[in-house]
Structure formats: C-alpha cells, structure tokens
Amino acid sequence: MRIGYDGKRAVQNFTGLGNYSRYVVQSLSAFAPENEYWLYAPAYRENQQLSSMVAESRGAVSVHYPSCWLWKRMASLWRVGGIRGTLKRDNIQLFHGLSNELPLTIHKVREVKSVVTIHDLIFLRLSHCFSLVDRLIYNYKCRYACKHADHIIAVSECTKRDIIHYYGIPADKISVIYQGCNPLYACRAGEDKRHEVKRRYLLPDRYILSVGTIEERKNALTIVQAMEHLPDELHLVLVGRPTAYIHRLKEFMVKAGLRGRVHFLHGIPSSDLPAIYQCAETFVYPSVYEGFGIPILEALQSGIPVVAATGSCLEEAGGEHSLYVNPHDVKGLAAAIVRTQEPSVHATMIEEGLKWARRFTQEQMARETLECYRKVLTKEI
Structure with missing residues (x-):
C-alpha cells in the first residue's frame, strides 16, 4: 500500500498531536515496512525526531512539501484543498488525517480513500475554554472529516461516544484504536x-x-x-x-x-x-x-x-x-x-x-490500524 498522511503536525509540533502523528507512522513502518508511508506537510521545519524516524524506516517513510511555486506561497491552502491533485499524482491509495481533519473536497477524489483520527471534541464539551472563532473552525473541520471520511479512528471509547452524540455518526463507522506511549x-x-x-x-x-x-x-x-x-x-x-x-x-x-x-x-x-x-x-x-x-x-x-x-x-x-x-x-x-x-x-x-x-503497545496499535486500512480499501467497512 501507498498511504498518505497529513504530516503538518508530525513536522511542526513536538508534543501532543505531533507525537501522535510520528508515533503512528513510526509504528506502522516498523511492523509493516513493505508499505510506503508518505507524509505531506505545508512547510519544512527542522525536526530531529522526524529525521531520525525517516532514517530508521530505511525508505518506508518519506516527507513531501508543495512543489509548485504557487502552492509554496499558499501552503495553508494547499494543505486544505490543493493537496487533492498531489494525492492523485502520487497514486496515494488511502489518506489518513491524523489530527481531527481532512483536506476539504477529498471526498471528490474517488481514487483515494480516507481515514481520520478524532482525538477529542473538547471544543464542544468545554466551549468556554475556546474563542468563538476557534470553536467554529474546529467544529467545521471536524464535522466535515467525520461526515466524509470512509472511516473514523477514535482514540478512546469516550471520544467515540462524543462523535456519535454531537455529529450523529453511526457507531459502525468508528473504530477505537488506542495509542501507546514512547518505549x-x-x-x-x-x-x-x-x-x-x-x-x-x-x-x-x-x-x-x-x-x-x-x-x-x-x-x-x-x-x-x-x-x-x-x-x-x-x-x-x-x-x-x-x-x-x-x-x-x-x-x-x-x-x-x-x-x-x-x-x-x-x-x-x-x-x-x-x-x-x-x-x-x-x-x-x-x-x-x-x-x-x-x-x-x-x-x-x-x-x-x-x-x-x-x-x-x-x-x-x-x-x-x-x-x-x-x-x-x-x-x-x-x-x-x-x-x-x-x-x-x-x-x-x-x-x-x-x-x-502492557495492553497499549506499538504492535497492537499498528496491527489494528493496518487492518482498518485494509477493510477501507476492500470496502469491508
């Protein structure tokens, strides 16, 4: 399989969602090195953790940035929409949004299946902790991703319940896959x-x-x-x-x-x-x-x-x-x-x-994630 990822946070963040993004891709490349894992990021940032992960993968993991001069100047727009053409050009079979969102209009790219990881809906649960603008943006992106993804990965049963409650998503469209922590x-x-x-x-x-x-x-x-x-x-x-x-x-x-x-x-x-x-x-x-x-x-x-x-x-x-x-x-x-x-x-x-x-291992997470990908590609879920 050639799998694409929203790599913005894997490149730019050093905690939280960045750690999760690197953990997922590193785990998959370690336990299934026969696949290709393409990380797409809007802009380069020096990141030793990511560089080490790419080197250790021995070619299984690669990082890609906008190549067209126009998209380089409008990198944020490329990430939310312009990437659609890039995914088709690169023959990506499945795209995984690792942090609550997918590129807008990805559902129009019939050749590319999509999976999104939803970490939480805290902006709805604790709305007073967020500005109105942030709440509107987060809610729009998350709702779109949940509606249009071929499948959803929730990081806990609690998050799965929230997705069902707030967005009315059928339970069978959501798989709970737990993350482990750094060994x-x-x-x-x-x-x-x-x-x-x-x-x-x-x-x-x-x-x-x-x-x-x-x-x-x-x-x-x-x-x-x-x-x-x-x-x-x-x-x-x-x-x-x-x-x-x-x-x-x-x-x-x-x-x-x-x-x-x-x-x-x-x-x-x-x-x-x-x-x-x-x-x-x-x-x-x-x-x-x-x-x-x-x-x-x-x-x-x-x-x-x-x-x-x-x-x-x-x-x-x-x-x-x-x-x-x-x-x-x-x-x-x-x-x-x-x-x-x-x-x-x-x-x-x-x-x-x-x-x-010990229940939360890299191997378990990798196995369940790869099985999710397989079922999406074969239309079993």
Whole structure:
C-alpha cells in the first residue's frame, strides 16, 4: 500500500498531536515496512525526531512539501484543498488525517480513500475554554472529516461516544484504536541518570508529578490547592508549557505559603522526562476532560501510581487499579494521594499499573490500524 498522511503536525509540533502523528507512522513502518508511508506537510521545519524516524524506516517513510511555486506561497491552502491533485499524482491509495481533519473536497477524489483520527471534541464539551472563532473552525473541520471520511479512528471509547452524540455518526463507522506511549518510559533510568536529572532541574527529594500544558482544562490549580492537605516535605512538580492560567496558580501559592513547594518546568527534552517520572512518588492528573490521556500511560510505564479525574476517558488510560476523584474535589484528591503513599497500596498500584500499560503497545496499535486500512480499501467497512 501507498498511504498518505497529513504530516503538518508530525513536522511542526513536538508534543501532543505531533507525537501522535510520528508515533503512528513510526509504528506502522516498523511492523509493516513493505508499505510506503508518505507524509505531506505545508512547510519544512527542522525536526530531529522526524529525521531520525525517516532514517530508521530505511525508505518506508518519506516527507513531501508543495512543489509548485504557487502552492509554496499558499501552503495553508494547499494543505486544505490543493493537496487533492498531489494525492492523485502520487497514486496515494488511502489518506489518513491524523489530527481531527481532512483536506476539504477529498471526498471528490474517488481514487483515494480516507481515514481520520478524532482525538477529542473538547471544543464542544468545554466551549468556554475556546474563542468563538476557534470553536467554529474546529467544529467545521471536524464535522466535515467525520461526515466524509470512509472511516473514523477514535482514540478512546469516550471520544467515540462524543462523535456519535454531537455529529450523529453511526457507531459502525468508528473504530477505537488506542495509542501507546514512547518505549523510553518502560526503560528504567540508572542511578546516575536520576541524580543528573534531579541536579539539573533542581528537583526536590520527594515530589508528586503532573505533566501537561498548564491551562484551565488541565486543572492544575486543584493539585496546588491539595498541597495544603499534604505533608510539608512533599512537593509538586508541574511539567508543561505555561499559559496565562499559571498566574492563578501563583496567586494561590503566595496566599497559601506554597511557593517553595511547587516547581514549574517546561521545554524538557524527551530524553529526560522518563527519569523525572521515575523519581516521582505519585503522578496526578486531574484534567477536567481529555480525549485519552497519554501522560497517564507514561506514568504507569514508569512504575509510579496514578491519581486521575473522573468525567471523561481517564479510566480507560489508567485502568481499574489507579485512583479517580472528582476533578474539583480538593480534599478527595489529597486523600487519594496520601493513599498512594501507603506501602501495600503503593506496591499494588505499581504492579497492576505496569500490567495495564502492557495492553497499549506499538504492535497492537499498528496491527489494528493496518487492518482498518485494509477493510477501507476492500470496502469491508
């Protein structure tokens, strides 16, 4: 098969959707190198992760940009519409939109089948977190993709339910295919690496950890508030890109006298993150809403207990032996964190969490995705 992908985020993004895009293509090329995987991106950007992936694929993966001078000048328009001619010219059999959208009018290209991955419909679930313009754009693109794709991949059962609820898509048009996480998290950092990372980032001796953009939806303020109910020697480390929301956290920290117990990190290289996870005592993820929750898998693979929020899909990521609380229950969150410190509970959560995380493998994701492609091309779905 020659499969095309919307490669914009694989090229330009270094977290989130970029990680997912690279993970999918890297996994497929590793387990099915006989196929050709063509990534289409509107503009070049230096990206060592992508370059390494392309090199390791030994020709299975290639990256393509607009070749016509006109489309180079109008790269964004090429991505949403002009790419149609490119796909026909390149004899692409199936095009996979990796991030909630497909090129407009792709349904008119009869020679090319299409699949789209829908990560979440948070812009509908938590509309107050988005501007009106963003909501309209995201909703238009996502609705179009769901309507016109030959098949939809949802990253969780929660997302599948949202697609059915908001867009009226038949359930049999949607397959749930879970993503795994980078195998680096399953590798235990040595004592020297842990010491180096703690020294470099000035990490405290004892800390709980949360990873993700510091924004309202991720709900880090609840963790900060819970720190008032936890032992003074236990600190909080928040890893993620800051937004204006961070000021709310800092204001509370000042009032509560917590400035010395909360630490912010961002721009951490992927090679250091596993050690930061593995030095933590508990991973805390009280996000109000998620499409899946990859940081939870990263924590489980790293061998630390997880406390997460109810209300979306996080139970799917964390399994039955992680702990879950209402995302706004400060005292409940603190109590759950304390419970993970109990030796017998701690040991059980680590053991069962590692078992659960083994369900989410690259091979499983690749196998299910390739089977989806095959069924679309043979019109079985």
